[in-house]
Amino acid sequence: MFIFASRKKLEKYLDEMTKADIVTKISEKLGIEKGDVQATVESFMEEVKTSLENGDNVYLRGFGSFIIKTRAEKTGRNISKNTTIKIPAHNIPAFKPAKVFVEGVKTNVQVK
Numbered sequence: 028m029f030i031f032a033s034r035k036k037l038e039k040y041l042d043e044m045t046k047a048d049i050v051t052k053i054s055e056k057l058g059i060e061k062g063d064v065q066a067t068v069e070s071f072m073e074e075v076k077t078s079l080e081n082g083d084n085v086y087l088r089g090f091g092s093f094i095i096k097t098r099a100e101k102t103g104r105n106i107s108k109n110t111t112i113k114i115p116a117h118n119i120p121a122f123k124p125a126k127v128f129v130e131g132v133k134t135n136v137q138v139k
Contacts, residue, residue, distance in 0.1 A: 079120050091124040 050068055054061045075093050078085050085093040100116040124132075 087125075089125055089127055091122055091128055094121050094123055095119070096121045 046068065050061055050064045053059070053068075054064045057064075075085050079093060079095055082095065084095060087093075095118050098117050098119060101114050103112050103114045104110070105112055
């Protein structure tokens with residue numbers, strides 16, 4: 028049983044979905060053992076991660092794209108030492124949802 032200090036924290040917890048929740052839903056929907064579904068989900072995530080680490084984007088039509096974005100070099104501040112530092116250019120993984128996905132969220136999810 029969870030005890031939350033505020034209703035807002037409780038609502039946040041109820042709005043989240045974990046990997047375990049996804050595995051359970053797929054298992055129930057398809058009638059496949061949870062262990063098999065978990066292995067499939069883990070394998071999918073590993074393939075996406077490996078592809079991005081190798082410099083390849085992953086495109087899933089109707090869902091979205093896992094892409095590599097390049098961040099430009101910039102100047103930052105170390106507040107504790109009051110000095111400026113150079114942050115070198117670097118790549119980060121990103122997800123870009125498909126237009127159909129974005130429209131579905133816009134029409135089906137209420138603004139909080």
